[in-house]
Amino acid sequence: MKSPLKTAGLRHVAxxxxxxxxxxxxxxxxxxxxxxxxxxxxxxxxxxxxxxxxLHRATRESSPSIGQRLDHIGFLLDSPxxxxxxxxxxQAHGVTILKAPKTHRDGARSFYCEDPDGVxxxxxxxxxxxxTTR
Numbered sequence: 001m002k003s004p005l006k007t008a009g010l011r012h013v014a015x016x017x018x019x020x021x022x023x024x025x026x027x028x029x030x031x032x033x034x035x036x037x038x039x040x041x042x043x044x045x046x047x048x049x050x051x052x053x054x055l056h057r058a059t060r061e062s063s064p065s066i067g068q069r070l071d072h073i074g075f076l077l078d079s080p081x082x083x084x085x086x087x088x089x090x091q092a093h094g095v096t097i098l099k100a101p102k103t104h105r106d107g108a109r110s111f112y113c114e115d116p117d118g119v120x121x122x123x124x125x126x127x128x129x130x131x132t133t134r
Contacts, residue, residue, distance in 0.1 A: 013073050014054035015119060020044065022116035023055050030093050031075065031121075048075070072112065072120035076129055080109040086123045087111050 017023045024044050027033045033046040033053065042057040053073075077083055080103065087101050090113050098112040098120060110124035 011051040012054070013052075014056060015070075015073075015117070016056050016058040017115075017117040017119075018058045019116055020055055020057045026095075026115050027053060027055070030090065030095065070119070072122050074110075074122040074124050077123055077125045078130055080125050083109045083111060083123060083125050090123075 015023070020042065024035075024046075027046050028035065031048075033048050035044060036047040036052065037045040039045075044055045046053045046055065077086065083101050087097070091097060096114040098114055101109060101111040103109045106127070108124060108126045110122050110126075112120055112122050115121055
């Protein structure tokens with residue numbers, strides 16, 4: 001059965017991270033997000049202006065289990081050229097690149113890198129969504 005309600009899209013991701021400070025620095029100083037709210041020393045909420053990324057300090061109880069299904073998170077970019085500029089930016093900051101920039105069959109262009117806690121991050125230009133990033 002199809003839902004009668006429409007969502008506004010997926011714009012919130014929460015990650016349990018073992019090195020909260022390094023992940024904060026990656027998403028703020030390299031990716032360019034801003035801290036929206038930091039209620040305590042173990043939780044930080046970041047934003048790019050139209051989204052929310054929560055970083056929670058992992059504890060033994062909150063650490064991902066074998067059943068974790070997260071493959072990667074993605075940041076939308078405005079153009080294919082932005083993908084290459086971001087790739088150069090990440091390399092200049094010593095970020096681990098997992099897959100080099102590639103243009104996909106659907107016209108999208110992206111690359112994958114890794115945050116300090118090992119989360120796979122995709123920087124992607126996706127034509128159907130590019131106009132919604134502005």
